[in-house]
Amino acid sequence: ACQEASSEKEDEKEETNTEENASDNNEEENKEETADLEGSVVIDGSGTVFPLMSKLAENYMTNEQEGVSVEVSRAGTSAGFKKFLVEDGTDFNDASRQIKDEEKAKAEELGMEVKELKVALDGLTFVINKENDWAKEMTDEELRKIFLADGGVTKWSDINPDWPDEKINTYGPNENHGTYEFFYENILEEKDLVEDVNLQQEYSTLVKMIEEDKNGIAFFGFGYYVNNTDKLQAIHVDFGDGPVEPSLDTIAEDGDYADFTRPVFTYLNVDLAKEKTHVLDYALYVMNNVNEVAGEVGFAPIPDEEVQESIDFLEGLK
Amino acid sequence: MMQTNREPVHVQELIAKKKQSKNLFLKFEKSIPVILFLIASISILTTIGIIYTLLSETIEFFQEVSIVEFFTGTVLKPLSQNPKFGVLPLITGTLTSTLIAMLVAAPIGLMTAIYLSEFASERIRKICKPLLEILAGIPTIVYGFFAFTFVTPLLKHIIPGLETTNILSPGIVMGIMIIPMIASLSEDAMTSVPNAMREGALALGATKLEVATRVVIPAAFSGIVASIVLAISRAIGETMIVTIASGSSKSFTFDITESMQTMTAYIVEVTGGDAPAGSTIYYSLYAVAMTLFVFTLLMNLFARYISKKFKEDY
Amino acid sequence: MKYVDAGQVQKRMNFRLLLNAFSKVIFFLATIFGLVVLGILIYRVLSDGISWINIDFLTGKQSTMPEKAGILGAILGTLWLMVVVAPVTMFFGVGTAIYLELYAKKGRFQSFIQTNIANLAGVPSIVYGILGMTVFVRALDMGNIVLAGGLTMSLLILPITIVASQEAIRAVPNHLGEASYGMGATKWQTIKNIILPAALPGILTGAILSLSRAIGETAPLVVIGIPALLIPFPGSIFDKFTVLPMQIYYWTLDSSLVEEYAYLAAATIIVLLFVLLLLNTTAIVIRNKFQKRY
Amino acid sequence: MSAITVMEQPKVKQRSNVEVLRTAEQEKDVVFDTQNLNLWYGDTQALKDIDLSIREKEVTAIIGPSGCGKSTYLKTLNRMVELVPTVRTTGSIQYKGKSIFDRSLRVEELRTQVGMVFQKPNPFPKSIYENIAYGPKIHGIKNKMILDEIVEKSLRGAYIWDEVKDRLHDNAYGLSGGQQQRLCIARCLAIEPDVILMDEPTSALDPKSTLKVEELIRDLKDDYAIVIVTHNMQQAARISDRTAFFLEGEVVEYDKTDVIFHEPQDRRTEDYINGRFG
Amino acid sequence: MSAITVMEQPKVKQRSNVEVLRTAEQEKDVVFDTQNLNLWYGDTQALKDIDLSIREKEVTAIIGPSGCGKSTYLKTLNRMVELVPTVRTTGSIQYKGKSIFDRSLRVEELRTQVGMVFQKPNPFPKSIYENIAYGPKIHGIKNKMILDEIVEKSLRGAYIWDEVKDRLHDNAYGLSGGQQQRLCIARCLAIEPDVILMDEPTSALDPKSTLKVEELIRDLKDDYAIVIVTHNMQQAARISDRTAFFLEGEVVEYDKTDVIFHEPQDRRTEDYINGRFG
Ligand SMILES: Nc1ncnc2c1ncn2[C@@H]1O[C@H](COP(=O)(O)OP(=O)(O)OP(=O)(O)O)[C@@H](O)[C@H]1O
Ligand SMILES: Nc1ncnc2c1ncn2[C@@H]1O[C@H](COP(=O)(O)OP(=O)(O)OP(=O)(O)O)[C@@H](O)[C@H]1O
Ligand SMILES: [Mg+2]
Numbered sequence A: 001a002c003q004e005a006s007s008e009k010e011d012e013k014e015e016t017n018t019e020e021n022a023s024d025n026n027e028e029e030n031k032e033e034t035a036d037l038e039g040s041v042v043i044d045g046s047g048t049v050f051p052l053m054s055k056l057a058e059n060y061m062t063n064e065q066e067g068v069s070v071e072v073s074r075a076g077t078s079a080g081f082k083k084f085l086v087e088d089g090t091d092f093n094d095a096s097r098q099i100k101d102e103e104k105a106k107a108e109e110l111g112m113e114v115k116e117l118k119v120a121l122d123g124l125t126f127v128i129n130k131e132n133d134w135a136k137e138m139t140d141e142e143l144r145k146i147f148l149a150d151g152g153v154t155k156w157s158d159i160n161p162d163w164p165d166e167k168i169n170t171y172g173p174n175e176n177h178g179t180y181e182f183f184y185e186n187i188l189e190e191k192d193l194v195e196d197v198n199l200q201q202e203y204s205t206l207v208k209m210i211e212e213d214k215n216g217i218a219f220f221g222f223g224y225y226v227n228n229t230d231k232l233q234a235i236h237v238d239f240g241d242g243p244v245e246p247s248l249d250t251i252a253e254d255g256d257y258a259d260f261t262r263p264v265f266t267y268l269n270v271d272l273a274k275e276k277t278h279v280l281d282y283a284l285y286v287m288n289n290v291n292e293v294a295g296e297v298g299f300a301p302i303p304d305e306e307v308q309e310s311i312d313f314l315e316g317l318k
Numbered sequence B: 001m002m003q004t005n006r007e008p009v010h011v012q013e014l015i016a017k018k019k020q021s022k023n024l025f026l027k028f029e030k031s032i033p034v035i036l037f038l039i040a041s042i043s044i045l046t047t048i049g050i051i052y053t054l055l056s057e058t059i060e061f062f063q064e065v066s067i068v069e070f071f072t073g074t075v076l077k078p079l080s081q082n083p084k085f086g087v088l089p090l091i092t093g094t095l096t097s098t099l100i101a102m103l104v105a106a107p108i109g110l111m112t113a114i115y116l117s118e119f120a121s122e123r124i125r126k127i128c129k130p131l132l133e134i135l136a137g138i139p140t141i142v143y144g145f146f147a148f149t150f151v152t153p154l155l156k157h158i159i160p161g162l163e164t165t166n167i168l169s170p171g172i173v174m175g176i177m178i179i180p181m182i183a184s185l186s187e188d189a190m191t192s193v194p195n196a197m198r199e200g201a202l203a204l205g206a207t208k209l210e211v212a213t214r215v216v217i218p219a220a221f222s223g224i225v226a227s228i229v230l231a232i233s234r235a236i237g238e239t240m241i242v243t244i245a246s247g248s249s250k251s252f253t254f255d256i257t258e259s260m261q262t263m264t265a266y267i268v269e270v271t272g273g274d275a276p277a278g279s280t281i282y283y284s285l286y287a288v289a290m291t292l293f294v295f296t297l298l299m300n301l302f303a304r305y306i307s308k309k310f311k312e313d314y
Numbered sequence C: 001m002k003y004v005d006a007g008q009v010q011k012r013m014n015f016r017l018l019l020n021a022f023s024k025v026i027f028f029l030a031t032i033f034g035l036v037v038l039g040i041l042i043y044r045v046l047s048d049g050i051s052w053i054n055i056d057f058l059t060g061k062q063s064t065m066p067e068k069a070g071i072l073g074a075i076l077g078t079l080w081l082m083v084v085v086a087p088v089t090m091f092f093g094v095g096t097a098i099y100l101e102l103y104a105k106k107g108r109f110q111s112f113i114q115t116n117i118a119n120l121a122g123v124p125s126i127v128y129g130i131l132g133m134t135v136f137v138r139a140l141d142m143g144n145i146v147l148a149g150g151l152t153m154s155l156l157i158l159p160i161t162i163v164a165s166q167e168a169i170r171a172v173p174n175h176l177g178e179a180s181y182g183m184g185a186t187k188w189q190t191i192k193n194i195i196l197p198a199a200l201p202g203i204l205t206g207a208i209l210s211l212s213r214a215i216g217e218t219a220p221l222v223v224i225g226i227p228a229l230l231i232p233f234p235g236s237i238f239d240k241f242t243v244l245p246m247q248i249y250y251w252t253l254d255s256s257l258v259e260e261y262a263y264l265a266a267a268t269i270i271v272l273l274f275v276l277l278l279l280n281t282t283a284i285v286i287r288n289k290f291q292k293r294y
Numbered sequence D, E: 001m002s003a004i005t006v007m008e009q010p011k012v013k014q015r016s017n018v019e020v021l022r023t024a025e026q027e028k029d030v031v032f033d034t035q036n037l038n039l040w041y042g043d044t045q046a047l048k049d050i051d052l053s054i055r056e057k058e059v060t061a062i063i064g065p066s067g068c069g070k071s072t073y074l075k076t077l078n079r080m081v082e083l084v085p086t087v088r089t090t091g092s093i094q095y096k097g098k099s100i101f102d103r104s105l106r107v108e109e110l111r112t113q114v115g116m117v118f119q120k121p122n123p124f125p126k127s128i129y130e131n132i133a134y135g136p137k138i139h140g141i142k143n144k145m146i147l148d149e150i151v152e153k154s155l156r157g158a159y160i161w162d163e164v165k166d167r168l169h170d171n172a173y174g175l176s177g178g179q180q181q182r183l184c185i186a187r188c189l190a191i192e193p194d195v196i197l198m199d200e201p202t203s204a205l206d207p208k209s210t211l212k213v214e215e216l217i218r219d220l221k222d223d224y225a226i227v228i229v230t231h232n233m234q235q236a237a238r239i240s241d242r243t244a245f246f247l248e249g250e251v252v253e254y255d256k257t258d259v260i261f262h263e264p265q266d267r268r269t270e271d272y273i274n275g276r277f278g
């Protein structure tokens, strides 16, 4: 099984630009070198990472291993960890924040080896209604004030007297989501959110809410913004050096938007990966292809060294 | 005398010969009531199963959260760092959506029933009833989709302050979904009022409306009330419409233009595709489900009680 | 002395008749209201989805790319679900109905079971979902496979099936059974050879209608947990699966991610409604064709 | 239009038919004048060329074998027959000189003036009081005092007041069959009609109740025109002034009751009366 | 046990009752011997102290007014009455010398030997063939050839073969009422019982069909003991050898048919036969 997996890996490395044709050709080559794998890979977790993971899963199943069934759910980062950190849990847990100490402790308690695989970079994007023509640019500090309970801002005019004297309606994903926790921990530094913030389980609901609320402002992953540029506009955030529009370039490593950029991960149950060849194979596939796919679904790629580091680790498991 | 020149068949002798195998069969026959009884007990097992699962985890939950806090708390923040488990926001959400649904379904359903049983010609009735049944047969997910993508935007034109997710729109759509239920059950109750009673009133010079409102409805009253109670129970338990169209905000409010969460929607949200076992949130699921179950059970028993107790004696 | 004044009666008559006519119109409009909504609903779904329905959509695999996405997986999932639900509910539903109608002594116990069944029919579907998740998925450790979903759905529609079967059995005239007993048939022979065949159309009609309920249910499956992306087709009752309503649910939710998903959801709704219409028509045809010939 | 005279001692008036007829002969006006009436249920003709006039302050009995159209004719008089959607009629019926099929005449009005009592007592599932008050109420009488008075008067008029006065607010279904039927008559009296149509009003009653109702009918005719359908020839002979014999949708013979019963002109009438068929 | 003799010309045997009785007198054995039979439905007694013996190769008629217990008695003979859960019996019925209430005797066995034909023709909703083959099949006879033979023989025995032989596999509901009743008799013959119980077998039939069935009954008695309940006294007189007159659950009189009809011993029998009540 090890041999099969390793030869497969080489193919994948060659197959950098994932074009339909290229992969088709590769597939034929694979047929000769690797046996078909079978089994299922179970992924749950972040809704932010879901588009990326589902894309990868689909490509894997159509182009690489038809016999392997990769199923992707998206209960949210925290909910996902709860299903990951149990006996015979999920194989991967997507996360839009880093694993927490108590979650690590839980893994240790179970004697479970967990590997963090950084897969992409996501810019936390603040979106407003299309008709909002005043708040297109804001400083990071102003954004914080809008969302903080004691930020002193409830109306647009509290920020800028020229802006409408209307109440700001704040929205965001609920606590099931890593996005919320990233926002709460890293941006608000664990200070309380405004009392009436409207937290939702579904991103689609948030998109719709901002689309229809002139005074609404919401935060979520960049991916949910780029797919809805016709309905929403993103706030250009001024981190001190002038307003920066979130984009694949700016949210990249060391980009101008980096302050609001966060890495997103998938966590691998290493024990299961050792046990099941196809899980490891899929993990390798993810790392080998993630940077290609990331852009399509609104993520910035991570540096090649980091990818290589993960790949080396995974290779070591064989 | 038979055309065939074989010995005539002697059936009773043949039967006697087969007796042996018949005896075996009769033994099997004896066990049939027992087998069927076991099969029938599945329905009781189901009830026991529901009550047992809900109850045992609910008890677990109440060891972590006080029962008083649960039933009187107005703050529901199951996921936050220091979670709060007040069920009142969910109860108000559920009751509000049910109330809205009933405000739509009860009058329209009743008027439909009256029209079909008292005014409509046989032909119209024959056309309308199956069409209404289609309405009842549409999956709730479709209604959810409809509420979210059609009714809410439509209502926004009328009520500008309406939020994108609100309890009003799913409430209305739920009501529409329930119309056929009230209409058909009430119509059954009304048509079972004997015609002699209608004739008695008509012969006094009553109009059809007067016959309907003063004779038929009072006579069919228990059936009508039972249909409404059953519809309430249905509305309380309805899940997908509210899940899709009312969002998941858990504020304790009575503003129907805002998003409210119902008990059912809470269950969907918390399971979020697959509930993580063992946590307080997980147990809260059962506590909420238990509350929901008790609510609907009471409604069902109440409906049965009404239709039995006040069975019309004409 | 005269109490009923003719003139007054006359005057009031105008008002009463007007009110009567007016109410008739209002009641008619109320009746039409539901149908109008039905019309709008169907029109919207059709206009959004019909152009997305083609062979590739019906026979394709699930995909994140709208132009490649298909729903064969969901259709097969629905079919596999029925492979579990249909026999299980038929077996338990008809069995229970036979017991209650033909074996159980009329009395407290029988009426207790009957009340219990009526109450089960009113239990919200999501509660069945929780039961299924707790018992089949977790306790029996099946995971979210077809079998677990199917058993959950079976429990959900069992009460409806039982009641429909009971009615069908009750509708079989007594004299048929008597004729059979008179020939020396045993009770079971009579049930098997005479009563059940005569009740079968009614039982089937009821069963099909309750199956269509199971096909349209979403909530219990949401609780049991159906993956948002599951490309392989289910091949047995032990496989993971998705069904049409779940696909609609996910596509509706994800329409913010990819706008076209909304159309895919609408197209899937069309397919689902078509399947339900087909089932209901079958039920009606069976009902009409075999309606009481005795 | 006549008002109900409240009778305190209901049993005083017992006159023979002959006497009634004698005093009546000249003065009585025609209330219902039926001419050439034909009626079809769908394709089957139930009434054929009916000519019949119903007179004020008389009891007109309609007899005939089952299915001959008695009920149909009765229900045509207050147009209740039109509740059957397939019904079609030709010919004319004049009520006090006006055609009842006239478009300007509303059925509700007609039925207010032409009361009806049915074969099976059909009280509403309400209290005794509400049963009687129903008619006046729908005609707009709301005053509680007036209603009380009407209820009492009507119940007295139907000879049932004494039996029910202590339980006016009990459900009417607690009454016996005979009481229920008298209640239905009282209900009819409450709207002070001119004509009362009765379709076998005693056929569901025991002999004792039957006698009571017959007695009541005899008294009511002082104020009302009464048309009664009956299967019971003795009853027709006992209480009616005129009798019409129906056969297969036709009026075979219509005359004073004693003529019909003692010197029928038509062979078929004679046969029927002597129990030779039906 | 008797076998059916298939008759090619069913109409040859037409003997008068008297002749039948004469030849029968000595030889006939008692098939059913009822003694002291009492039967209750819950608390109401439907049969009181019945003593009655049914003889082989005879037609025994049971007459009496409605509700007197005729059907109940008939259904007691093959224990069908026990399908009503509240039934309670005392007394004895011997079938060929053995008590039918004996625990060792299974009702199914009894009913195999004692066939029954009901008031309303009640064929199964199956083909004609399947209707006849039903009995043999449930008793384990599966051989297609034997079944074919039984079906033909039984249908011939019930004089209906010629009418249905070309459509054996059509649904039995396509037959007329009279044909259906003869089919039911054929169905009963198919298991070659010793006794055939008939509960008003012709009351749902038109006169022509009735005559056909009566003729059939007269012929069947050569091989079977037949008990027939009938409302129709002429019928009883026409076809039966003995007649029992039931009244309010009791046997008022039981004797040869001509005795019952011409010199009844009991006043009530005479009254009933002369149509003075019932
Ligand atoms: N609703 C109806 N639809 C069709 N035919 C009807 C209807 N009502 C009555 N008929 C037919 O019209 C004929 C007259 O019926 P009607 O009820 O007037 O008879 P009747 O003299 O009152 O009989 P009875 O003494 O049995 O009450 C009958 O042949 C009957 O079958
Ligand atoms: N299932 C039953 N439960 C209770 N009482 C019954 C039942 N069947 C019959 N009876 C009563 O037993 C008495 C005899 O009934 P049975 O049917 O034997 O009368 P019958 O002579 O056959 O009358 P008919 O000529 O009307 O058929 C009747 O008073 C009847 O009401
Ligand atoms: Mg009549």
Ligand SMILES: [Mg+2]
Binding pocket: E070, E071, E072, E199
């Ligand atoms: Mg009988």
Ligand SMILES: O=P([O-])([O-])[O-]
Binding pocket: A045, A046, A047, A048, A049, A075, A076, A077, A078, A095, A096, A173, A176, A177, A178, A179, A180
């Ligand atoms: O859905 P999340 O990425 O916010 O966990």
